[in-house]
Amino acid sequence: MARSQEATITDAERPGAGDQLWSVFEFARRYRLAKREENRLLMLYGPTASLRDLLANAQRHSLIS
Structure with a gap:
């Protein structure tokens, strides 16, 4: 039972996950960010940053206004 629960834990929920370095491109794709927001994060952090x-x-900007 514990094994199936462990498999459902996402990367962001693991202890110490905030210290992981992520590609800004991968983060933007995974969280469905607009290209403009991806570029803003790239200017802030460069190609990698901590989660x-x-x-x-x-x-994230709402598509419904």
Whole structure:
């Protein structure tokens, strides 16, 4: 039972996951960010950044206005 629960834990929920370095391109693709937001994150951090920083600074804009 514990094994199946462990398999459902995402990368962001694991202890110490915020310290992992992520590709900004991969982060933007995974979280479906607009190209403009991806470029903003690239200007802030370069090609890699910690997951914690990316999650704290990424902005998703609603498609419905």
